[in-house]
Amino acid sequence: MKLGLTLAISDYDHVRDLTSGKVRPEGIELTCLDLGVEEIFFRFTAFREWHVSELSLAKYCSLRASGDESLTAIPVFPSRVFRHSSFYVRRDAGIREPGDLAGRRIGVPEWAQTAGVFARGLLVHELGVSLSAVEWVQAGVNEPGRQEQVPLALPDGVACTIDSERSLNELLLAGEIDAAISAHPPDAFGDAVVRLFPEHEQLERDYYRRTGIFPIMHIVALRRDVFDEHPWVAMELLKAFETAKQRSIARLLEARASRFPLPWGQQRGAEAIELLGKLWPYGIEPNRKTLEAFLGFCHEQGVCARLLTPEELVPAEVQQEFRV
Numbered sequence: 001m002k003l004g005l006t007l008a009i010s011d012y013d014h015v016r017d018l019t020s021g022k023v024r025p026e027g028i029e030l031t032c033l034d035l036g037v038e039e040i041f042f043r044f045t046a047f048r049e050w051h052v053s054e055l056s057l058a059k060y061c062s063l064r065a066s067g068d069e070s071l072t073a074i075p076v077f078p079s080r081v082f083r084h085s086s087f088y089v090r091r092d093a094g095i096r097e098p099g100d101l102a103g104r105r106i107g108v109p110e111w112a113q114t115a116g117v118f119a120r121g122l123l124v125h126e127l128g129v130s131l132s133a134v135e136w137v138q139a140g141v142n143e144p145g146r147q148e149q150v151p152l153a154l155p156d157g158v159a160c161t162i163d164s165e166r167s168l169n170e171l172l173l174a175g176e177i178d179a180a181i182s183a184h185p186p187d188a189f190g191d192a193v194v195r196l197f198p199e200h201e202q203l204e205r206d207y208y209r210r211t212g213i214f215p216i217m218h219i220v221a222l223r224r225d226v227f228d229e230h231p232w233v234a235m236e237l238l239k240a241f242e243t244a245k246q247r248s249i250a251r252l253l254e255a256r257a258s259r260f261p262l263p264w265g266q267q268r269g270a271e272a273i274e275l276l277g278k279l280w281p282y283g284i285e286p287n288r289k290t291l292e293a294f295l296g297f298c299h300e301q302g303v304c305a306r307l308l309t310p311e312e313l314v315p316a317e318v319q320q321e322f323r324v
Contacts, residue, residue: 003230006050008033008040009220012078013260014248014280018240023247025240028233037079037218045149048223052237054078055221058114058303061295062150064312065304071221074234075283075314076241079217082204083118086181087196088189093178095196098127104178107137107168111160112150112303114294115183118215121297123181126207131301132157137177139163141184144170154302169193183217205275212289214276219313227315234318242282249279284310284319 009015011034017023019032033040037054044053045063048070060073089095095104101123108116123129138160140146144167154160163171169186171177172193179196180186186193197203208214220241227234251259252269262268273279281287291310298304311319 002027002029003233004029004031005052005226005233006031006033007052008035008044008050009054009078010034010037010040012248013251014245015078015241016244017247018244023240023244025233025236028236028240042149044221051226052220052222054218056112056114057216057219057294058112058117058298059150060219060221061298061308061313062112062152062303062305065298065306065308066151067305070224072224072227072234073219073221073314074238074241074318075287076220076238077216077218077280077282077287078220080214080280081115081183081217082200082207083115083122083215084197084200084203084207085195086115086119086183087179088172088182088186088193089179089196090172090175090177091192091194092175095179098123098129098196101127101179101196102129102133105135105137105176107139107171107177107180107182108160109139109141109146109168109182109184110148111136111138111152111154111301112148113183114215114217116181117294117297117301117303119181120301121293122207124300131155136160137163137168137171139171140167141180141182142167142169142187150303151305152302153305155300158302208275211293213293214287214290216287216290216294231315231317234315238282238318245280245282252279283321284314 005028007030040054041056041059043049044055045059063071095101124131144165168180169188172180172186173188253266255266258265288310295308299307
């Protein structure tokens, strides 16, 4: 009999062959839930409703650093996004360059949102604006009432006011905040709100060439009770995710047919490989530089109570692969 597990993950092409059953992890019968990432994160962080889950990398790291042992993870990273694109400013705020953010009020949907951690890392280490030079406001992007789900310990001199009655979009339109850092754009984007870096792609390419950092947004987490009873599931899931991803990349690069509704999709894939060397790598070692940078950002921003190492994120069983 196969072990029955439930996996909740958003609909990515590079996991679809796994969630559809075309790729089957050895010894496991998967029931897959296709939900939005915000719902997945909220329900799994708060209630652990299923066995295996896509999860915010920042939330997972925060829990691990605080001593929460109820979860472990495999080094599968379903979502990765460069975050120069996540800086939104009011069109009339007079913010033309990064230095103009100093002394301003900036909104965040959650301090422990992974996109925000990477963006604030850019703010400090690339753009020269310290966290304490900004007045921070936490609120839902387009709906009021969003709350932090993990413990925080903001650095000395850094303050973040919670506004549970209004959204960041409302605060931007009212002129009560000057900018927002968010994975999801405010509803007013394109009208009263614009990107600080409209030509962000070139900046992001240059950033990768200089740093080797390709930001990771999400990880695949497992309930600790499942792993403790069946430690073999970690590697079998990792292998299945890898197989599904490779099949997706093959579709992207296929020359005889357009598998995605995107002109020049094959060429864009080839360009990404030329820049990155390898598309969407899983595992610790290929992602060490990105993980170490992110864990440093988490610690200095008060998202993680202590500085973690990449090896602390996943069990030993999936840190290396066998070779013949």
